[in-house]
Amino acid sequence: MTTNIPAIDQHAAPTGGSTNYLNNTSGFWSWASTLDHKRIGLMYLVGTTLAFLAGGLFALLVRVHLWEPDGMLFDNPTYNQVFTLHGAFMVFLFVIPAIPGSLGNMVLPLMLGAKDVALPRLNLLSFYLWLTGAVLATLAIILGGFDTGWTFYAPYSLYTQKAVVTIGLAVFVLGFSSIFTGLNFIVTVHKLRAPGLTWFRMPLFVWALYATSILQVLATPVLGITVLLVAFERLYQVGIFDPRLGGDPVLFEHFFWFYSHPAVYIMVLPAFGIISELVSVHSRKPLFGYKLIAFSSLAIAVISFLVWGHHMFTSGQSTFAMFAFSFLTFFVAIPTAIKEFSWVATIWKGSIALNAPMLYTLAFLIIFAIGGLTGVILGSLSVNIHMHDTYFVVAHFHYVMMGSIALAFFAGLHHWWPKMFGVMYDETIAKIACGIIFVGFNATFLPQFIMGSRGMPRRYATYVPDFQVFHQASTVGAVILGVGIALMVYCFVVSLFQGKKAMVNQWGGVTLDWLTPTPPPLENFHEAPVVTTEVYDYSTLDLSTTRTPIA
Amino acid sequence: MTAHAHSDHHSHGALQMGHHHVSSSQQFLSVLVALLVLTGITVGASRIDFGSANMLIAMAIACIKASLVIAFFMHVKWDTAINKIVFLSSFLFLALLFLFTLVDLTTRRWDSYVNTIRTPVDHGWVQPAPKPDAHH
């Protein structure tokens, strides 16, 4: 998608002292009240990263506790709170908002050739709702914590004497933060595409965010009403989830998973989008099966509404419903496999640059293959009955959520870092960090597949000694993983102060985000771009002009 | 979408929000009368015992009323295709929530082993806990 943008081709390297979105205004208030999608993206990046580090700390505490069969650190009720905090922080404050909120906000309007998202005030509101949710979640810890697991299953969540109403409110608010981001992106994609940027010239990250947004808008409200109803149950005993009052806890699970299965795709589709961009740019090849990948995102979005019952195979659904949900679940594998194969086919015979973003991408491709295939195993009813609520499930969704989504997020961060800040991190350190993370991740979660298949149940504070070797391997892996992530964060932070100037177009990308000045100015483009060529067409890009450092 | 996504914007030279269909007062009044009449029919139909068809009838009339409000008062009849799709798809996805939860609920009675564990009652499902007694 090389484009006809005279202003950018001629002044590819802005002259020294030029203003960009980072330095055009300064002061706390200029950030707190900003309507610039790029600054809001950066605030999301800082916020979600802090939430990730907090969630990661809770994870390390859980892993250290499980070093001994009787537990090392906590009594059982405290352990319940710590694993709940890990899940709730990671899911609601990091994995769901992180990619759309930070990289999506930063890159989507750039890729569309727009000056901003369509509704900039709503965008800022989304961020403040996220912040409110984070404050409420922290408040819930102070008010006694919560020990329900991130899933808030009734009836336990109705009876436990903990701050469930507060965390419910936090989830409600975070839900609307997510809804408004999705709503904004849909409107932006429909109404603010640059002239000539047809639907099938849109980069696949945009397609992925678009499909994600549909899910955010259509699924999240049901989570909202579900957590509200849990709060109401605790406040005035509505009774619909409470078996003492004639209610059916299975209805809670229906409501919860109506959102939370699609939510898995709210989390993973943006990651798919990042990987689609990166395999193309760093292999210097147009994407294999561009339209297939675009449509498979939409197909995943729709199918994901038909399969939620696979989380409830041991909850007392009817046999017929379980059969239907299991059958439908297998269909998710088709569009997902289309993507995986297309990525691999894109790399095939490409001009591969083994830089840090590409290493993370390759790590993603390996890990996601494992995470996705074990999902098919768990989707089959008869196997699931045995594997349900074991570490096999824990390992499966960590291969997807941590191994795939977080790694894709890291890949995207390394990819767009020079664009966002105009500086490059130390590539060697970044690659070493990537290697440590890959090793640490697999060391943490491969043993969990094994002990899960042998019957180790999830969420237990203690275990029989037979499992100790797996738990200890997992804990060692978690520490390695933590070291890798710390090194990555260090590498990023140092680059802000000592990093070399980035190149004008660091990786030779041809989507519009790489054709703005680096870092972009306030309204992104000095001259409104007009798109005249197809997407991922690298033939017309003169690499020699992209390799000049920014002034 | 055409090659020029913005073409629809550029084609409007006038400094207005675009060309809008403005409904006639007469039409709004007719819709209002229809809605009030249908409300009467809803009440009337509820007085006659059609068995389980009462629910279907009530919901069918409500859907007609809703369609009138959506099409005329909310102006969807003259709205853009994407706005129509967005609003109507919300009902479609809501239908999925209804469909699967109710399929689960109503097919539980096929599972004979459940009924041997739990005591079946005449409304086809169990009362898991004694009801709270009323007091005066």
Place this chain on the structure above:
Amino acid sequence: MSHDGHHSVVIPAPGPEFVPHTVAHHFDTPVQEFQAAKLGFWLFLATEILLFGGLFAAYFYYHETYAETFRVGGQQLDWQLGAVNTTVLLLSSWTMAMGVRSAQTSQKGKTLLFLGLTVLGALIFLGIKYVEYSAKNQHGLIVFSHLFDGYDQANKQLPWFQDYGGVMKDVPHGHLFFAIYLTMTAIHGLHVVIGAGLIIWVMKGAAKGRFHAGYFLPVDLVGLYWHLVDLIWIFLFPLLYLVP
């Protein structure tokens, strides 16, 4: 904010009693701004449908489970008051539609009149709702003073459900109908309150002459919100008052 010599687009006022509208700087044309806001609002309304949809799903789930409870429970509501309230909301939906039409045709006085009538409809609706809640309170079907007392596990009693007349004693879990009734109507009522507030807010703008044939977006959007409130009630009325 403008740059490179691009100035913001201004929609002129059609008359001296109106003020012009400046298009937000990141849009190229008024049409783009209008369509973006409208699409965004339709998406928001879709989320409202799904939010309420959860409550309706719960209704159908328990209507299927405890049909008798719902039938007897529905008889305890005053269907005549419900029908009056339905009429009030339908009328207010009509005045809202007329209000939007008046803004579209640059009739400032009529716009204010119809919007004012819509707020009046909202207030009448809430007044009747209050009367209904009081009756439920009187019969012990929803005892508001004990609403948040919590479930009395030892005596298996729900303090807010006392059923003085014993009307629900022969059906299982009679409180469920009233809990669902309260939850659905309260959340709907909250939307009525928010809707009325939004209408008053656009009335202030209308009084300043901000809405006319060239720019009536806020009136249009608030109108859509109000019709949604009506839409939900169209389903609530037969389901709660005339339980089929």
